[in-house]
Amino acid sequence: MNKPKQSVDLGHFWQPPAPGTLRINIDGAYTSGHTEGSIAFICRDKSGCLQEGLTRSVQVALALQTEAQALIFALRHLLQQGKMSTSLEIDSDCLLLVESLNNQQEPPWEIRPLVYEAVDLCRQFLNLNIRFCKRETNCVADWAAKAHSNGTLSPSWAVSPPPPFLSLLISDTVAAACISFPYL
Template identity: 35%
Template sequence: MHENLIRTLLFYARVVGRFNLFYGNNSLAVQSNLIRRGMVLEDTKCLVCQRIDEDGCHLFLKCKSGKEVWKELNMLEIRGKLLQCNGVQEVLDEIWRLDERKCVEIIAMWWIWWNQRNKIREGGEKVAAADLAYRARCLTADCLEFCKPARQDITFLPAKWEPPDAGFLKFNIDGSLKKGNYHGGWGVIVRDEEGHVVSAAAGGADGIHDAFKAELKALEVAIDLASSLGAIRVIFETDALLLMYAMNNPSVDFSPAAAIIEDLKIQCRTWFSKCSIFSCKREVNGVAHEFAKIGALCTTGTMKVWESDVPADIAVLVIGPITCILYIVK
């Protein structure tokens, strides 16, 4: 595994179990530790389930609400084995016996669960167990992909936008999120095999609670735009790995966005003879990102569409088969 990932695994495994009893480590800011440090709290109960006092063992293994996440990940049996361990070292030994994916998935789930607990502490809403499990799976996929050893026979070229094959249209998409008011924007730019702009669009939408929903909205609009253009061979390119994984997953999606994701999958299969969804580096997707920023400034339901004659007062595009740069004109 990658060295940084190993450090992460060790750190988060270290906070599980009865570490207070075995190592006297009181660094984790659970309720019982805060009381021990002299802080005055009205309640020491678990912030998530509100049942019993919160310590590391309860929060990460015993919590009734957390158990639902273990269930969604099909790891109740593993959880049971960890609960039988006597101390951190046994917990670690049990985890390292698992295959790499399960090992990383547990740590990813703990990371997301700790963040969820902290958001609840700050007055945030509880997130469904299915959603937390989905995020854990996506984070696991990202970690494993990041830690793959690089093939020695590959020469890595500088990041650049590449035109699609002849007969295809490439749709670069991006979403933008304004924190605090659940308003976001999306941007789409369409180019042909010669790098010429066929169309571009930007708009705003409410109900955008996170970055993934903003990216999902951008794809939804891009599919509609492709249909209106009469395109039958399309490539959708995004810098959102989670979106790419969700759309290319042959299994039925069970996340809170499942209905939208499955509907978009059906549209892609129905409307296009060939359809691919790829991910790219963020710098390659710069043009779509700038359009998404324009979209975030639009009111809900407002949509701006440009055809090949993009107005100079909006943007000047320099596009070729190698590079693509967007300059916003104020």
């Protein structure tokens, strides 16, 4: 893969990926003036089922760096899982990051090394699409990143989803008209 593909308007609701494809939503949470942010990785299949959910703390100085770190974490994790040949869609609500990856805009100097690292990692995937999504379609990853940031996320949150997270997953599944209700 030479560079990720991009779609801009994904509508107002999370959309399930095509059969055989995994959709990963990423997001970052950062409070101005701090040196640490939180990132989230949410992987779902065509039925909206949570395949994997991960959060981490990262050392950053800007919100934009947090978003770029979320992408790099996602790409590294997918490589470690051997997903180089899997059909993958990564959605980010950071338009500047997605446009920088797709050579539609010069990356700001604050994230330039991170964008270049992400582009190098992308080259290892055979079927990867990194897309911009509207914030409302990224609410599950947003919630997880913020909950991790404020310390309210239990270590087993992805296995035993807390009620607010579960509610967001179900809302996405219903809005996307997925065939089954995987969480009921």
